[in-house]
Amino acid sequence: MSTEVIQLREVTVSLAGTRVLDQVSLTVHRGDFLAIIGPNGGGKTTLLRVVLGLQPVDSGRVRVIGAFPGQSAGRIGYVPQRVDFDRDFPVTVMEVVLMGRLSGKRLFSRYSGADRAAAEEALETVGLLELSRRSVGGLSGGELQRVLIARALCGNPEVLLLDEPTASVDPGMKTSVYDLLDRLKTSMTIVLVTHDTGAVGRHVSRIACLNCNMVVHEGDEMTGRMVGDLYPYPVDLIVHGEPRQRILKKHSSDD
Numbered sequence: 288m289s290t291e292v293i294q295l296r297e298v299t300v301s302l303a304g305t306r307v308l309d310q311v312s313l314t315v316h317r318g319d320f321l322a323i324i325g326p327n328g329g330g331k332t333t334l335l336r337v338v339l340g341l342q343p344v345d346s347g348r349v350r351v352i353g354a355f356p357g358q359s360a361g362r363i364g365y366v367p368q369r370v371d372f373d374r375d376f377p378v379t380v381m382e383v384v385l386m387g388r389l390s391g392k393r394l395f396s397r398y399s400g401a402d403r404a405a406a407e408e409a410l411e412t413v414g415l416l417e418l419s420r421r422s423v424g425g426l427s428g429g430e431l432q433r434v435l436i437a438r439a440l441c442g443n444p445e446v447l448l449l450d451e452p453t454a455s456v457d458p459g460m461k462t463s464v465y466d467l468l469d470r471l472k473t474s475m476t477i478v479l480v481t482h483d484t485g486a487v488g489r490h491v492s493r494i495a496c497l498n499c500n501m502v503v504h505e506g507d508e509m510t511g512r513m514v515g516d517l518y519p520y521p522v523d524l525i526v527h528g529e530p531r532q533r534i535l536k537k538h539s540s541d542d
């Protein structure tokens with residue numbers, strides 16, 4: 288059985304006349320934990336949308352779990368970068384998480400006991416089971432982020448795609464999101480889009496740098512040179528849990 292779960296070959300995408308992805312090739316294997324980093328507008332969200340089948344490509348080949356993108360919907364969990372919803376809309380945490388079970392269901396069909404059990408398990412995994420009856424409108428940004436992760440987990444996906452899940456959370460919550468991903472990576476393939484250049488190195492198995500073109504680094508080591516090549520401005524590498532001076536010394540000796 289092939290271990291390739293995501294395969295992009297020379298994929299090019301243009302939006303409003305501008306090339307956003309240029310001949311991007313990427314292979315993600317079963318069990319990988321891949322981080323995609325890159326500057327704003329570098330094409331990271333577009334690439335996830337291509338994998339999800341939400342963004343057609345101009346040219347190139349895309350396969351997701353052996354099928355065309357969009358045909359493996361129930362097997363891919365997606366945590367979007369932003370969710371715009373009316374905070375006054377009366378919907379509970381449990382109801383949002385249950386939406387993760389909608390794939391493959393007929394419209395207006397009821398949730399089963401198995402759906403509810405899966406939703407409870409997903410909420411337990413992200414540590415929010417006690418909030419299941421709360422309205423999502425009253426959640427903090429970090430809590431909402433974990434609810435969205437639970438919604439993605441609720442469908443028991445083989446592959447989890449996350450678009451900047453730590454963008455709006457404090458350092459403590461960030462650590463708890465990474466702890467959660469560390470636990471999940473033993474049972475699923477994870478692709479994480481992030482700007483946490485300092486944090487990813489200690490969690491992921493590979494790092495891909497995307498700025499219209501893609502460079503994949505076979506290893507979890509984030510070096511000053513990698514980051515310097517990617518961003519058009521100076522970036523400090525600060526690895527969580529290590530003193531800043533030690534990191535800067537380590538990475539300046541890489542260069």
Ligand SMILES: Nc1ncnc2c1ncn2[C@@H]1O[C@H](COP(=O)(O)OP(=O)(O)OP(=O)(O)O)[C@@H](O)[C@H]1O
Binds near residue numbers: 328
């Ligand atoms: N629907 C659209 N129409 C036109 N241009 C778009 C559209 N969606 C995205 N773009 C442009 O494509 C480029 C890539 O966007 P994308 O959201 O993929 O970048 P990103 O790397 O995820 O950025 P960020 O780190 O800021 O989230 C940006 O310049 C963006 O303005």
